[in-house]
Amino acid sequence: MPITDHLPLAPRDLVILAVLGEGPNHGYGLIKAVEERSPNGVLLDPANLYRVLRRMRELGWIEERGEEERRRTYGITRQGRAILNAELRRLTDLLAMARPATAGKP
């Protein structure tokens, strides 16, 4: 499946992928990272988080990276990074297109 078929990513999936892009992390770490980054402290619930992680793993975007304090950690794969970059590029382009319209507004 070409990369563009997966785009656009749901915002939450994008953030998860972005956090993993910075380095391997485990479930709780992901929940905390997403909570810290989102403006109003979005809390991911474990069941949905692992559902997303399972999907991403099946798609080959992330992979298991062993254990840390008995928690399983995940890291981004080359393909996952490609998807992440493609989505970021798409969003940047989109913003660039929209910027003139929003410029000057509060």
Added chain:
Amino acid sequence: VSGSRWPFLVRVYCAATRLLPRSARADGDEMAHALADLFAERTGRMTRATLCAWAFARLALVIGIEWLEELGVMPASRGLTKEPRSGGMALGRDLRYALRTLRKSPSFTITSVLLVALGVGAVTTIFTIVDHVLLRPLPYPDAERLVFVDQGSHSGPLFRDFHEMRTVDLWAASMDGEVNLVGQGDPVRLRQESVSEEFFNLFGARALHGRLLIASDFQAADVVVLDAGAWKRIWGADPGVVGRTLEIDGERVTVVGVVGDSFVPPDAVMRGAVDFWRPIQWSSEMMQNRDFNLFQVTGRLVPGATVAEAQKEMDALRARLAVGYADYLADDGSVTSLPVASLAEQTVRFVRSGLAVLLGAVGLLLLIACANVAHLFLARGLGRSREMAVRRAMGAASPTLFTQLLVESLVVGLAGGLLGTALAWAGIRTFVRLNPAALPRQSTFTIDLRVLGFAIGLSALTSLIFGMLPAWRSVRSQLATELRGSDRSVTGGRGLALVRGALVTLEVAMSLVLVAGAGLLMRSLLAVRSQDPGFEMADVWTIPLNVGVSDSPALAARKLDDILAALEATPGVRSAAYGMTMPLQYTDGGTCCWGGRVTGGALSPDGERVYNHPVTDGYFETLGIELVAGRKWRAEEVLDNPTPVVIGLSAARASYGGPTEALGKRLTLPGRGDVVVVGVATDQRYYGLDRDPGLNIYRPIATLPGPLAQPHFAVKADPAFAATIPSALREAVWSVEPRLPVDLVRSMDEWESKSTAGRRFDSLLFGVFAAAALLLAAGGLYGTLLYMAGQRRRELGIRLALGASRGAIERQVVSSGALLSVLGVAIGLAGAWQSAKYLESRMWGVAPHDVGTLAAAGALLIAVALLASWLPARRAGRVDPIETLRAD
């Protein structure tokens, strides 16, 4: 996994993740781990509770979605974004949407949640019991290898012979008993179990304090291990009791330990709770005698051996032993077999069919509740078909709408499941309290994760199946038709009406099966209760005592006479007596007293057993038993030879043709001497109101070879003294023997109530099920007719405008309801006819295909159905033609 350190809720969460499909289950521990971390970081009760509620709700939804994909019901999303809604990536949105729409129609939501809760609650209650009683392995190590040697009890030497068997590697013997404990408050009577060396080993029991029995304990047998229950109850869980000396039945024994409270005594071997565990005193003469069959024997098969192999070896052993011991031979010279059964099978063999019947009944109830949920969803789906059509016209994908509808039914199902679990929790408690028929293993009845999983799975399944049909219909309907508005077509929704009609017919049929079952069981109960017991129950009180075996028979006999005199002298007592037993104390299948065949007379020509009841002179007067011929024995002739006896009317009729013909007849009772009939008494239903009185002989108590160790006293009291008599009777016993426990002073009415409790329970449970089913079926019919009438509003309006009378319209609606119910009743009668055979074993005095009961059940259902049809009919008749026509 650091699971053991997790808080309870997180462990529940972890266990709940086991409900995920296999493909996702591996993540369960990780998910729980993340929750545990979140839990640790949050402080405060409320925040943690909110956190858990949130996590559990999400988990439930994810479980539902994963299963839908797993089963192929919902297409698994291949990517992450192609179909974000159906892929569950936007579950939160669907959930919020579902909650919003459900909140908008509270009466629909509440009704369907309650319906699911009712069905799930009832089924979960019965399932919990079935699961604990029938499905789970017994709580012992290698439980599947444990076997029980049936055919009553076995002697000490035979028990030792068993050890020759190669297919069994461990044997345990145990013997029931009751003992008196003095020196701990009021004297109390306690259950004691004497066990062999390997008993605790075989059942995997561990000591909570001190130790269990060791080989050297079996020499003097002067030690006792306390059961955890008795230890808490009597000694307030004081660990210091280990090492103390107790006085049990006048014997001084040392407490060496307390057995752990996780050890549940095996029900098949010993009924009910045990207070003391004692070593078997092998050195005593009785234990060495092959004639005394004392022990219940359990064994453990060697790994790989089967019950059949053990049976074969047992038969061979028995045949070998029979050579030297003729008692192992039956009358016809063959070797009597000792059946070897698996302990698990032995535990449940008497309750299996009963539980299956209950499960069937409750399953019917669940089906009816589900049918009603389907009604509700169908009606609601119809109301929303326009909404769905508009949304589809605006570009919403069908799978999206489908998922949303499914999420709605899942929310309803899970909420119903949670409520149902709460209902089941209460239901189990009620069940155990009401059910006196002593189900095995009931001490362990709890709602645990397995049952929780069952309840949640059941409700999810229920709501999915019954929510899917309407959802499918809403999504699949013809867009153009829906947008135009189905209201316009006069005959719209005919297919749907057919589905609903079929559902209602089935509901009526299933309710009829339950109502008929309840009717048959209630008639059995009434039939039993209307039996003449043959004696007076009012104001009769019984006092079973355990005076123990005394060294001096003369002294012991005098003591009993003193107690009798003290009871007679108690204010309010009209007469008193004692005997080996009293009526209605052996109502769960056992029999009492001396059995034996009679020779040398016409009594019992078929070799039927005759029961000897040794009683005191006051017995007949105290129990109000009438003599139909002859007289009682006189005090001065009790030691005469032949012994003067009174026989029961059945015995007199069966053997001599009538009461007067029996008088003066002599017979020989082997080992019990010659007797002469001086009187004939009315028959007493000694072993239960629903049992045949059998052949009975009442004889003077003085003819017993020794004093009674466990005499049963009875008094006839003045009703004015009813409130004070139990304590007065206790005091009377204690005035003679202050160290004797008197823990049971029970009125005969209570014995009667206890003996019919099983039947009362059956009728109550079926009655409740039937009432619920009736209500649900009526509700279903009402809803369906209302819906049909609503559908035909336009048609009815036009007809009214054209001059049809309201009466005609009403009659038409009622008759369509009547048609459905008559059809349902016809199917139901066939079902009831078929299913009555499953109830046959619980019925008494009523034919399984009792026409009266079936007809009454059918009439009841039709009456209820007519009532349920009449209300919508009235509404249909009140349609305002102007209003309907203007709506166009």
